[in-house]
Amino acid sequence: MSPTTVMKINQQNQKTLKSIIGCSGIGLHSGDKISMTLHPAEVDSGIVFRRSDISGGGVEIKASFDNVRDTRLCTTIGDENGVLISTIEHLMAALAGAGVDNALVDVVGGEVPIMDGSAAPFMFLIDCAGLVEQDAPKRVVRVLKPVVVSDEGKSASLLPSNEFSIDFEIDFDSSAIQRQSMRVDMIDGVFKNELSRARTFGFMHEVEALRAAGFAKGGSLDNAVVVSGDEILNEDGLRFDDEFVRHKILDAVGDLYLAGGTIAGHFSGVCTGHSLNNKLLRALFADASNYEWVNASDITASEPAKAANSTSWDREAVAAIPATA
Numbered sequence: 001m002s003p004t005t006v007m008k009i010n011q012q013n014q015k016t017l018k019s020i021i022g023c024s025g026i027g028l029h030s031g032d033k034i035s036m037t038l039h040p041a042e043v044d045s046g047i048v049f050r051r052s053d054i055s056g057g058g059v060e061i062k063a064s065f066d067n068v069r070d071t072r073l074c075t076t077i078g079d080e081n082g083v084l085i086s087t088i089e090h091l092m093a094a095l096a097g098a099g100v101d102n103a104l105v106d107v108v109g110g111e112v113p114i115m116d117g118s119a120a121p122f123m124f125l126i127d128c129a130g131l132v133e134q135d136a137p138k139r140v141v142r143v144l145k146p147v148v149v150s151d152e153g154k155s156a157s158l159l160p161s162n163e164f165s166i167d168f169e170i171d172f173d174s175s176a177i178q179r180q181s182m183r184v185d186m187i188d189g190v191f192k193n194e195l196s197r198a199r200t201f202g203f204m205h206e207v208e209a210l211r212a213a214g215f216a217k218g219g220s221l222d223n224a225v226v227v228s229g230d231e232i233l234n235e236d237g238l239r240f241d242d243e244f245v246r247h248k249i250l251d252a253v254g255d256l257y258l259a260g261g262t263i264a265g266h267f268s269g270v271c272t273g274h275s276l277n278n279k280l281l282r283a284l285f286a287d288a289s290n291y292e293w294v295n296a297s298d299i300t301a302s303e304p305a306k307a308a309n310s311t312s313w314d315r316e317a318v319a320a321i322p323a324t325a
């Protein structure tokens with residue numbers, strides 16, 4: 001049996017950090033030492049990154065799906081002048097999981113530090129800073145119609161629901177991973193307890209190729225689970241038996257937070273990654289009849305969802321919906 005974990009949207013008002021907090025670490029791809037500071041931010045500002053190493057007061061880039069510039073290896077956002085910030089997804093996942101609506105993320109460099117390859121260090125930072133409720137209703141993107149994108153056996157979909165829930169399935173040749181599936185209801189504490197500690201992973205043969213191409217210079221067994229053939233190279237093994245699928249869900253939580261708010265909908269992923277997750281958001285927002293922005297309080301008060309309840313959807317039903325991209 002795969003563990004069952006769903007996010008009830010019971011937060012009524014927007015939240016931001018109570019205080020400023022920072023950390024430093026290694027950039028996964030550059031190998032550079034990078035410092036990052038999280039700041040409180042005003043109501044309705046969302047999550048904004050700032051490259052403060054760029055002269056003239058820095059460059060701000062909003063964490064939005066339409067600012068995504070690259071989805072190979074990680075999620076990279078950028079502005080129209082080519083200023084980029086990479087590997088934002090694990091921090092975005094932590095901000096989503098902790099219910100942070102507004103924050104300014106100052107990064108002295110082109111990458112969010114990889115830390116231990118999971119979202120747990122960012123959850124710790126957010127916990128240390130504390131949260132403060134703001135005087136404005138939390139805004140939520142409610143999915144009104146099924147939206148599906150697929151590509152060569154991979155698919156990602158969003159279905160109407162009053163809650164944020166995810167099911168995910170992966171399938172790898174390595175017997176260290178094989179087929180793993182998990183369903184999570186993103187209620188309070190689930191992200192922190194079930195997902196945040198799951199680390200990113202890679203395959204030894206890919207790591208070698210990436211290094212040769214100048215990527216993953218900061219990658220090591222300290223910040224990734226590395227699989228070689230059918231073996232896990234990390235001495236301490238895994239944090240969860242199914243750490244791989246848990247990390248893929250963590251990535252999806254982070255990528256989906258680029259919607260600009262919490263999603264009221266059920267996400268279903270089959271072998272999907274950053275690229276398809278971003279295509280899914282672009283497909284969602286490409287048609288105004290797919291979604292509506294509502295106050296979180298309107299959702300918790302309404303019963304049941306406008307369309308189907310999330311539990312009535314399954315993979316077969318999703319597979320029957322034609323993909324839009």
Ligand SMILES: [Zn+2]
Binds near residue numbers: 200247251
């Ligand atoms: Zn990841």
